[in-house]
Amino acid sequence: MNLFEYTRAETLDAAMSAATQDGAILAGGTNLLDLMKIGVISPTRLIDITRLPLHDIEEHDGGLLIGAMVRNADLARHPVILSRFPAVAEALLSGASAQLRNAASTGGNIMQQTRCSYFQDPLSPCNRREPGSGCAAIGGETRNHAILGWTEACIATHPSDLCVALAAYDAVVEIAGPDGLREVPMESFHPLPDANDAGPAPLQSDEIITHIRLPDPGGMARNARYVKLRERTSFAFAIVSAAAALEIQDGRIVQARLALGGVAARPWRARAAEKALAGQPPTEEAFARAADLALEGAAPSGDNRAKITLARRIAIRALIRAAAGTPDRLPALPASVFEGDCNG
Amino acid sequence: MTQILKLTINGTSQDIPIDDPRATLLDVLRERIGLTGTKKGCDRGQCGACTVLIDGRRINSCLALALSYDGAEITTVEGLAQGDLLHPVQAAFIEADGFQCGYCTPGQIMSAVALIAEGEAGLDPERVREGMSGNLCRCAAYAGITEAVLKATRAMNREDAA
Numbered sequence: 001m002n003l004f005e006y007t008r009a010e011t012l013d014a015a016m017s018a019a020t021q022d023g024a025i026l027a028g029g030t031n032l033l034d035l036m037k038i039g040v041i042s043p044t045r046l047i048d049i050t051r052l053p054l055h056d057i058e059e060h061d062g063g064l065l066i067g068a069m070v071r072n073a074d075l076a077r078h079p080v081i082l083s084r085f086p087a088v089a090e091a092l093l094s095g096a097s098a099q100l101r102n103a104a105s106t107g108g109n110i111m112q113q114t115r116c117s118y119f120q121d122p123l124s125p126c127n128r129r130e131p132g133s134g135c136a137a138i139g140g141e142t143r144n145h146a147i148l149g150w151t152e153a154c155i156a157t158h159p160s161d162l163c164v165a166l167a168a169y170d171a172v173v174e175i176a177g178p179d180g181l182r183e184v185p186m187e188s189f190h191p192l193p194d195a196n197d198a199g200p201a202p203l204q205s206d207e208i209i210t211h212i213r214l215p216d217p218g219g220m221a222r223n224a225r226y227v228k229l230r231e232r233t234s235f236a237f238a239i240v241s242a243a244a245a246l247e248i249q250d251g252r253i254v255q256a257r258l259a260l261g262g263v264a265a266r267p268w269r270a271r272a273a274e275k276a277l278a279g280q281p282p283t284e285e286a287f288a289r290a291a292d293l294a295l296e297g298a299a300p301s302g303d304n305r306a307k308i309t310l311a312r313r314i315a316i317r318a319l320i321r322a323a324a325g326t327p328d329r330l331p332a333l334p335a336s337v338f339e340g341d342c343n344g
Numbered sequence: 345m346t347q348i349l350k351l352t353i354n355g356t357s358q359d360i361p362i363d364d365p366r367a368t369l370l371d372v373l374r375e376r377i378g379l380t381g382t383k384k385g386c387d388r389g390q391c392g393a394c395t396v397l398i399d400g401r402r403i404n405s406c407l408a409l410a411l412s413y414d415g416a417e418i419t420t421v422e423g424l425a426q427g428d429l430l431h432p433v434q435a436a437f438i439e440a441d442g443f444q445c446g447y448c449t450p451g452q453i454m455s456a457v458a459l460i461a462e463g464e465a466g467l468d469p470e471r472v473r474e475g476m477s478g479n480l481c482r483c484a485a486y487a488g489i490t491e492a493v494l495k496a497t498r499a500m501n502r503e504d505a506a
């Protein structure tokens with residue numbers, strides 16, 4: 001790890017003015033310190049924002065305003081998250097370990113880097129780590145790589161589970177910068193790659209995520225699930241995952257939400273699928289048609305064609321589970337495909 | 345520039361001069377305080393050998409920048425026993441044969457202490473296994489570890505009831 005200057009910010013203004021082009025914001029540190037240890041990033045200054053007053057979860061208009069420093073474990077246990085946004089809790093609890101969730105922050109989860117093994121190897125060409133150097137993942141080991149929204153410049157996926165659920169719930173990221181506040185929808189916060197590079201950074205170096213806003217889920221509160229396929233049932237990143245939420249009245253879907261994880265450089269909101277589900281009865285046939293729409297345009301970025309089939313199946317299963325209703329208590333293995341309570 | 349890190353470690357308040365900001369909490373505990381019960385395994389937050397409690401919550405001390413935890417209360421495996429009287433989790437790991445080589449054991453024990461305090465796993469072995477998934481054991485003593493956590497949970501429930 002390179003040497004750096006450590007600054008603890010007591011106010012948001014102090015944090016922004018301490019920010020430099022080659023500095024980094026330290027929150028929970030679980031991804032930042034890891035990347036510094038393996039030499040992927042080497043910031044010359046760390047600005048510690050753990051003391052900023054961003055630790056609260058406030059209710060407003062049926063929704064929530066979540067401080068960027070709220071730790072993953074606290075968010076997953078919050079009574080309103082459990083009762084009205086259960087797919088957020090299930091996504092959080094399906095990720096990392098209890099130790100990491102106690103340290104990792106909400107803002108940091110959004111800002112975490114891809115787990116592409118070529119990004120993580122400083123000796124490999126990587127347009128995301130070093131623009132213009134190429135992409136070593138193409139032709140390499142691509143099990144964790146994209147099937148949607150990728151280009152020859154970058155085939156990495158965003159690894160977050162939380163962001164997939166947040167995107168499904170129409171979450172908004174609130175960002176403070178020297179020129180004031182701006183807001184970006186979760187579903188478009190992470191730029192997709194273009195023909196030549198991995199896409200711009202989601203934040204300027206002097207910008208800081210302050211809150212995540214979750215609007216009222218209305219009638220979807222108890223019909224929401226997250227399902228995650230991974231190589232082992234705990235403490236592993238998604239190969240593919242899906243968050244689904246439904247509002248069902250009189251045997252018809254009033255509104256549907258579907259977002260996929262592990263498939264693109266951002267949580268992939270499947271709006272065409274949602275639109276097709278509106279007005280339909282919540283049947284497996286309708287969910288299968290929706291899943292086809294969700295995967296429309298999907299293409300393997302390497303030896304990962306199986307992910308298209310897997311993502312389609314996981315989307316169907318998440319919709320089936322959402323239609324069946326969220327259980328009062330989350331299962332012992334959150335988001336596991338090995339759940340016996342439905343036919344999916 | 346040397347910065348003073350204030351920590352309360354196993355009940356004792358300490359001022360620790362830090363002249364290299366790269367020090368993790370794990371490094372400080374082992375190299376500066378001499379508490380080597382907390383182990384460095386992967387040093388990347390994947391194995392759980394470095395698990396300690398910060399203000400009662402389990403975290404990976406290898407991914408905790410020490411300066412960021414100024415003012416915190418730390419509990420390490422050395423802080424569990426009262427004299428010769430083992431903590432119920434320590435006793436249960438011996439009774440249930442919850443280890444082989446022992447390297448991961450301090451982290452397993454600290455994680456189990458927190459898991460029981462969190463109160464969400466109870467006596468459900470599946471929830472115990474899931475709750476302990478951040479602690480790897482390359483000797484694969486998992487069956488004994490699960491049994492130890494269940495034994496300790498029962499013992500601590502009896503203590504609470506008494």
